[in-house]
Amino acid sequence: MKQNALFLVLALFISGTITVQAQEIIAHRGYWKTDGSAQNSITALMKADSIRAYGSEVDIWLSSDGIPMVNHDAHVTLNGEKLIVQDTPAATLRKVKLANGEIIPTVEEYLDAFTRCKHTKLIIEFKSHNSKEREDELAEKVIQMVRDRNLQDRVEYIAFGINFVQQVRKLDPKAPVFYLNGDLSPKVLATMKLSGFDYHFNVVYQKPDWVKEAHGLGQKVNVWTVNSPEDIQKIIDLKVDYITTDEPLLVRDILQKQ
Numbered sequence: 001m002k003q004n005a006l007f008l009v010l011a012l013f014i015s016g017t018i019t020v021q022a023q024e025i026i027a028h029r030g031y032w033k034t035d036g037s038a039q040n041s042i043t044a045l046m047k048a049d050s051i052r053a054y055g056s057e058v059d060i061w062l063s064s065d066g067i068p069m070v071n072h073d074a075h076v077t078l079n080g081e082k083l084i085v086q087d088t089p090a091a092t093l094r095k096v097k098l099a100n101g102e103i104i105p106t107v108e109e110y111l112d113a114f115t116r117c118k119h120t121k122l123i124i125e126f127k128s129h130n131s132k133e134r135e136d137e138l139a140e141k142v143i144q145m146v147r148d149r150n151l152q153d154r155v156e157y158i159a160f161g162i163n164f165v166q167q168v169r170k171l172d173p174k175a176p177v178f179y180l181n182g183d184l185s186p187k188v189l190a191t192m193k194l195s196g197f198d199y200h201f202n203v204v205y206q207k208p209d210w211v212k213e214a215h216g217l218g219q220k221v222n223v224w225t226v227n228s229p230e231d232i233q234k235i236i237d238l239k240v241d242y243i244t245t246d247e248p249l250l251v252r253d254i255l256q257k258q
């Protein structure tokens with residue numbers, strides 16, 4: 001009897017552990033809600049690694065002179081002037097400081113820092129540009145930079161734009177690539193040979209069946225940007241694979257209580 005009880009406790013413990021591991025945390029724009037950090041800074045990437053997040057997400061653009069740059073918004077503010085990132089040369093963008101005092105990083109610098117990470121993957125989001133040509137140039141340059149550093153197994157890609165996800169699939173047939181825009185079913189994504197969807201939680205609340213459908217097609221499911229305890233619990237219950245959040249430690253706490 002005693003042995004059976006011990007076995008039961010062990011089984012529960014192991015299955016609980018598996019459940020926790022099955023749902024992974026992605027730090028949205030890195031782990032930035034902490035001392036000395038800032039969204040999309042190199043510090044935020046290193047902090048995401050230090051808390052052993054599954055992934056650290058980052059947003060990227062192509063400068064007007066063809067340098068891949070890290071930034072979320074389509075514009076930056078320099079000396080009170082609004083500059084559109086894709087219409088501004090890298091040297092000017094490099095005068096902009098992030099909230100923690102870091103200079104806006106180039107993607108090369110970001111990847112070089114990433115080679116020092118031990119745990120986290122890098123989730124690269126390609127922002128949508130004015131033309132297909134510029135998007136193709138950005139995808140080609142960045143995928144080559146990842147290859148040059150032998151990081152293919154540690155990098156995943158996401159984009160709202162169909163052109164970007166198709167370019168990634170063409171340039172690196174094995175790379176994990178997820179679509180963000182919320183409008184395509186898992187069946188359609190399967191025809192595009194994508195790894196799965198990465199949709200806003202409201203889309204997933206409206207289409208909960210898409211999670212099962214995606215899993216049935218061998219896809220993974222990521223959901224953004226899940227920050228409140230209520231949403232985190234609802235998304236955990238929907239059995240998604242990845243939770244993208246500005247609150248990685250809170251998500252971890254809630255996952256550990258399951």
Ligand code: MG
Pocket residue numbers: 029057058059125
């Ligand atoms: Mg993003």
